[in-house]
Amino acid sequence: MHADARRTASLSGILCLAALFVGGLYYVKWGPYYHRAFIAASQHSIGASIVSGTLATPPPPSLEAALGYAWAYGKSIWQAMVLGLLLGAGVQTLVPKDWLVRVFGSMKFSRVALAGLVSTSGMM
Numbered sequence: 001m002h003a004d005a006r007r008t009a010s011l012s013g014i015l016c017l018a019a020l021f022v023g024g025l026y027y028v029k030w031g032p033y034y035h036r037a038f039i040a041a042s043q044h045s046i047g048a049s050i051v052s053g054t055l056a057t058p059p060p061p062s063l064e065a066a067l068g069y070a071w072a073y074g075k076s077i078w079q080a081m082v083l084g085l086l087l088g089a090g091v092q093t094l095v096p097k098d099w100l101v102r103v104f105g106s107m108k109f110s111r112v113a114l115a116g117l118v119s120t121s122g123m124m
Contacts, residue, residue: 013090013093013094013095014094016090017091020087021121024086025121025122027079028080028083029122050069050072050076051069
């Protein structure tokens with residue numbers, strides 16, 4: 001492949017991944033948390049607990065409680081999990097490995113700080 005064509009393909013892949021990153025994080029995290037902040041400010045609550053629901057105390061430890069929690073947690077994070085899988089696959093296939101090594105592959109403070117800064121956009 002010609003160098004210019006390869007560079008164009010790499011840039012297109014990175015731009016596609018960036019669009020998935022921004023659009024996906026907005027849909028899965030940023031938008032819902034932005035709206036939830038207004039609810040929390042007006043109601044002084046973020047809603048029912050995933051562990052106890054509307055009960056005053058959590059259920060006693062049991063297999064049923066564990067499975068109920070696992071199911072509720074899975075329902076609440078499945079979109080973020082799918083987005084994470086898509087982003088991970090996208091990084092592996094669309095971003096040139098030598099570029100990743102150049103940007104993040106060093107233990108220099110600036111590179112570690114950059115990696116930390118990039119990761120903060122996906123935190124809760």
